[in-house]
Amino acid sequence: MEDLIKKIKTRLHLRPEAEEFLYSISKEIKHSKGEVLIREGQMVKKTFFVTSGCLRSFCIDNNGKEHTLLFAINDWWISDYIAIHNNELATLTVECLTDSTVIEFNAKELDGIHTRFPEFESYQRLNLERHVVSLHKRILNQLQLSATERYDLFLKQYPDIERHTRNYHIASFLGITQESLSRIRVEKAKK
């Protein structure tokens, strides 16, 4: 929990009452590798702040193939925001790729922080802007880069994640098969 507090404090003066509020609505929970925190088709009420370990969110298509939307490590949030925002059942699954510690919030309760402590509004607005920008970039990359280029970029952007992830997790994030990724790795090794 200190991690989250610290992170917020880098960009916002956090009143003691707000800090207390955060504590009051959160729970720190340890999960082991493979545990599923959100399952496709179920109600989504929670959102998670990762303090250690590595998680991912992914969907499963009609052919049973998985497609990774997000990897989350230290200091990232993860949930199924599509479901939360639209008040629908989960289309995503969120699972632990390693033993992980997360701080769990009820998403609606957490949202209440904006009315209780309005200074969070602009903090959150900035977070969302940042997120929008990174998604814009990801879409443009997907449109213009080859699989190899996308993999190179991935390694730059997530230098640590490879330690935690299986090859097919990365492949499903890049939009290719694990076999293709394997071939790309071989080519890269040759150089």
Place this chain on the structure above:
Amino acid sequence: MEDLIKKIKTRLHLRPEAEEFLYSISKEIKHSKGEVLIREGQMVKKTFFVTSGCLRSFCIDNNGKEHTLLFAINDWWISDYIAIHNNELATLTVECLTDSTVIEFNAKELDGIHTRFPEFESYQRLNLERHVVSLHKRILNQLQLSATERYDLFLKQYPDIERHTRNYHIASFLGITQESLSRIRVEKAKK
């Protein structure tokens, strides 16, 4: 301008002073087809609310190919938010696909609305959340759907846009070539 005011009012009580502020920092401008409102490599200061016509934002890759990030018609905002948020030069180009009317804002001035009229904070937060969700969906679609499926979905989501756009605009949005799109259209017509 009334369009924007009306749009805001559907989700926010708009104080007269706020409405006045919006008027004071905006300019309604007509542009003709082909005009470029933001050009790659230049400073980005403006953001645009579209009241009529159709615009798009796109980037150009190393091979000179265009990749469309967004089409904007009635009641949409368009700009290069990557550049604005990071305070960088534009990587995107924004052009009019038809004669268009936009309301032009200085992005920083418009941002000031949040400090002057704090009720805009949560309004904008919701807008951004909605935007994030739609980008999540677009990424998942790009990962799991074939070109034909993506085109079908595009036609559903933007039923009117085809009247304004060239085939290669749509192709560059879907991440395929115009020739491929042409073949997909032929196949669809057969059925």
Place this chain on the structure above:
DNA sequence: TAGCTTTCTTACCATAGGTCAATTTTAGGC
């Protein structure tokens, strides 16, 4: 450390979509 189980690699073939170069169609400008 032996024995599973999971993951990764490899080889071969298949295919969606890309490239290039005509050719046809469409749409503005005069």
Place this chain on the structure above:
DNA sequence: GCCTAAAATTGACCTATGGTAAGAAAGCTA
């Protein structure tokens, strides 16, 4: 309405990536 330029289509061929299946390697667990 005619003429030209832009856009769309088409065909022949090519390439990146996918599919399948088998074997190799790595990781657990007892």
